[in-house]
Amino acid sequence: MVVRRSRSVLLACTAFLALGLGTASYAQTTNQNDATADKAAPKSDRVTELKPIVVKGKASKDVLADSPTATETTAKEIDDNQITRIEDLGRSTEVGVGFDRTSGSVNIRGLQDDRVLTTIDGIKIPFLLDGAREADGGINSFDFNTLSTVDVVRGSDSSRAGSGALGGAFVLRTLEPEDLIAPGSTWGGVFKFGYNGDDRSIDGSAAVAKRIDNTAVLFEGGYTHGHELQNNGDVGGYSTKRTEADPADYNQRNGLFKIRQYTDVGTFGVTAEHFSKDTDTDWRSKQSPTGNFRPGNYDETDGIERNRVSLDYKYDADSADSLIDTANAVFYWQNLLRENGAEGYRYTSVIGDYWRRNEVEDRSIGFNGNASKSFDTGNLHHNVTFGLDVAFANTHQYSAGGDSCDLPRWAASCAFLHTNQSDMPDVDGKRVGAFIDDKIEIGSSSFSLTPGLRFDWYDYSPKNTDAYRDSANYSGLPSGQSDTRFSPKLRAAYQPQNNVELYAQWAMGFRAPDVSELYLNYGVPGGYVSYGNPNLKPETSNGVEIGANLGDDDFGGHIGGFYNKYKNFIDSERSVDPTGTYPLGITEYFNRDNVRIFGVEVNAHKKFDNGIHIKGALAYANGKDSDTGEWLDSVAPAKAAFTVGYATEIWGTDLTFITATSEPKKDGDSFRTPGYGIFDLTAWWEPEQVKGLSLRAGVYNIFNKTYYDALNVASTSLTQPHEFYSEPGRTFKLTLTQKF
Template identity: 20%
Template sequence: MFRKLYIIIVPLILSVASIAQELHFTVRDKDNNEPIPFAYVHLYKNSLLSKTEQTDENGKVSLDINSYPSTVKVTIAGYDPYVVQYDSASAGPVDTTFYIQKKFSALNEVVVTGVAAPTKLQDALSAYQVIPRAMIQAQGAVSLNEVLSKQLNISMSGDGDILGTSMRMQGMGGDKVKILVDGMPVNGRENGNIDLSQISMYNVERIEVVQGPMSIVYGTDAMGGVINIITRQQHKPFGLHIGGLASTTDNYNWDGSLTFAIKQRSQVTIGAARNFFQGWKNIDSAKGYHNDTINTNRCFLFKPDEQLIGNFNYTYTAPSHFRLSLASDLMKETITDRGSLRSWDPFGAYAIDNYFYTDRILNRLSMQGDLGKTGHWTSQNSFAYYHRVHKTINKDMVTMQENLTTNPGDQDTTSSYDYSFRGGYTNHIDRFKYTVGYDVNMQFFNSLKLRGRTNTIQDYAAYADLSYVVLPDMLTVNTGLRSSYNTKYHPPLIPAFNLLLTPLKKMQIRASYAQGYRAPSLKELYLDFEDTNHDITGNDSLKEEHSNQWQLSASYQAIEKQSNYLQFILTGYYNDVNNEISLVHIPDPFNPIAYTYKNASHVANAIANAQADGQYENFHGMVGYSFTRVFQAGNGFDPFNVSEITTTLQYSLPKAGINFNVFYKLTGAQPFLFLDDDGKQQFNGRQAAFSIMDATIQKKLYHKRVLLTAGVKNIFNVQSAQVTGITQFSAHGGTGVGNFLPRRYFASISIDINHY
């Protein structure tokens, strides 16, 4: 009898064992190949949830599957769900890697800007806003200005202008905001601003925005905050990308890249793109002769623009965790500003045209590694080249002959060579964590508008940062100090103090005080420019702008259940800027167009933000409200308030591979400010409130290798901000009025062929 039982039971046990299988999974980010910790891995049997496990800190998890068919589903906030079905024990390998696609920033986000090592958002001492690649794609954004235009406390101006698009953040101009690519500064400021429309998004993995002073680490120009563009770092044996975009305002763009691994440790990526804009809104003035008229349709409000872009990246990762990255980004732009006919008669016809040629190169070499048991070192180095040529020509419209004009200021060539070297060492002793570092910046400048044509400014700085965990998992305090030597002025010592309090597991309270500064630029010090409307000379006695800034914020994760979450964030800022540099009029009865630069202004404001961010199943939403109070700081205008509202709504149909996206921003009514002849801001009319809204739909095809995006931008067709009550004009212009492209439709395609 026992023998019969043995014959029956043993084969049964063996058959069950042969069916049971332990599968080992690794979950990684599809864009950067980084492991994703604490992702939820669900096992379904007959459509019913059987068990749920979480990945460890290395993104790994194991599941026992003892019946088939079974379904494995991976979910985590901010990422597309990933689903795989196993029909039998032999359907898949024992060790499997899942590559999941990020959709939007969420609680698990990690930041690298201004910190010694990658840090989770919840543990960061400063308040960050992270914009991932998927969000950039959902907006159909081509350049940096399009991405930032929907962010809270950030406004754009100058669209269509020959100087491109500039920004204001927290009420401060773009000359006080540091623009970085992979942590290294972008050079080539015109009128104090970086042209954000020249920074392409096709090779960007994410954008990190820090509102508030970051002068301890990044020095000058960072008192208003830092915007760090993180480029894509590929980690795959082979990858090919092709993309394109077209719009009803005559935008025609394409981009492509190729990446491949060399012996597992090295990765090479090369890419190229072309952005072309044909121009919009004819503003030609008709010419008349003998009761006849002609309109050439050659002058546009938004100027025709062509950008040619290239990039190269090489990375090497050693078994010892040493990492080296060599990257180069190139951009070549041509802006064409054709003028209306100046003359049209039997004696001839001619027009004055302006051409602006810009070349940008940003080369970067970064290295990092471990030193000792707990130490970590970094070295970041860059060379940035900026070259801009302005040509003014007189074009004969009969013979098509072109000749350079000879008026003062009509021709100009500007070149800037910038070298940056930044490094640091981080370690910890018990509850103390410290960072010491250096930051060297050297600029060599050449321009026909510069006194003596060439000049240089060099800055050598050392900084230290110390954190102490007063109460583990509850209270951390931090202080930092920066000391600098500059070849043109005497920079101050820059201190900073930060506090992170976690009274509850799901609540973080941050408080900080920091000083910031902005050094006068070489143009402000040594400009010598004259044309028919201006006679501007620099002022080599300028002092640096200096700020005192306070920040208080609280974040609370009301819901955090698997991929569903709801978070509330309250933030308050107070900014006080002294010695602001402005262009002022020089009283001279013999030269009414004489101007110079002067430390003329004092600006102070307070800002309160309220934000909610959450996801439920397939729905994601972000809502923000900002209230800004601008104080009367001795500048001749009454205090006033400005409000903003931003909204992002996203809904996905995973099975169909379809996403719906809506982006909205309301900019409230506010006084229109201009700079008077003393460089002070004066009230001059009122700018009406306006709203901008975009909507897009996305469809994924061919196993998510193809992404189609279509949408409409500027749904309300707002083409300019209306200003009423203007009583006078100034040579310096206003601060808030801008033009906008009209309602337009676009479609884009992104094809990714990858081998993992």
């Protein structure tokens, strides 16, 4: 069965490549007469006509972002709003987007972790779930200075995205040479320098692109050095009374290289990308003058690194007679590594040196491609889009460490020292997805229907390793899991005029279980244990949404409402061990039968002729277990932002009010985050005397309000006073940008 499926994958890839080659051949045939005439001319009279670089806007969008529920943040808006982290989006352009710093995940419509799909240039960035040792996350392994756009796709729709897009998709596109090279020029560049007061960081980046004939190259690099993210606590010292953030230092590096070859049959390219961030924290909240870890002798380490190399292809037809209108394809290799650990010296329990280095790594190779074609059948106009996604990945988890326990690792006094082992087997994963949808416009009625269907197959194969066999709970290799899923959708839209779109959509989605949820085996007899569940079922969703996109850049907005139901929602719970083998309890993953989330999203903006502009946005979601009535911790309270500003051609300023409601009452919660309201003031200046120079500055949380982000509190064990978990108080940002 595995062999047959692998052959099917290869045949599908071959078919897609054959289609691309057929397109190239067709394009060459349509230009055959011109090519023949050129060959007949004397060599000295031939002229090499450079194909211009054209930014085609919407035509170049990622296929996932082609949706009425998607919104785009451009590189200019990233600069204008001084966005350096994902949470900055939720404070400016994307009020409904959150970021959980504990798990390292994007939150859209009340879902996060691997229920929100993150892609960069069409390549999935996997969310890594450690399950036991806090080496989670990985999707924030990019620098905003490398991005051309950020598209946020809201809603449960797997018809194009595949597994993991239950809450939506976070779609990133990196800079292309044409983003830097102005029309009529052969080169361009940008230099940025900034200071961010919320972590006292200084960053610099530079990007340059050059075009020589029909070849273009791009280089980008950046470096940031910073410290701990500030909170609004004012009590220093050590242990559980500390409210100030623990001191930290971090270094962040990124690099991007691209080469593009523009031809009559499309654009071919090579991309190489690197990102790394290392953080060292003086873990004072875990230290005590008389405790096991003393001042200056307990540090936390945290690291993330992502590397990828990809081969890219893009095609936009010059004629409606082409076999296909557009095509995009990427072959890639990617490696993502998350590390977390600690180092110190024990004074009272198992006296001596202590250290841990925990890691989760995902290595993948794959292909992602799509194409589209428009044609008419009678009174119907069709725009068919289809695609293929194939990936092979290996997931590896390991914990290394040392301590001064002289007894065997599993002895009672060493029960919590189990390390130098894997808490799950290595897992080889395969996935294949294929989709097709057809936007059918009915005559001149301005009405369209878009049916769509996606097929997904995944397969997990656990592999035994010496490190896994050496774990305390090893009882043999768990079984693998394989499943298939069809995800249909149907969207209806009515566009009575260019700046008005009404839509309604029904869509289904799914998420395959994470390998950690299936195969985690962490713990030791005499203590506690966390088990994966190899019998978990994939999550599925069934949702409806209605909404409207109105107006244009000067005056417009969006309003939408959604209702989603989820089956087999994966969660974990702790229970008492009736045998007494694990006296501190057993934690195990399970499927919830029924979960529902509903909500509304509204935004509007208006620009006046006198330079004044206003805008506002609101996001609200409500999520519960339909059977038990339990609230979902991942659903943030309602949040809104309102901005009034003034702009001329050379300077402008904005005052933004951001507010959120209090967290709903939840059973067993010791702390409900209160509602808040904060003000941000920003300004920019582009002096006429220096072409391409811009200065931006901002004062954030002007009145130094103590407030809390519910997402960062909900998933955190509250061992400190509440102020320890507060967001930054009054901070300042300054950014200088020079474009060439």
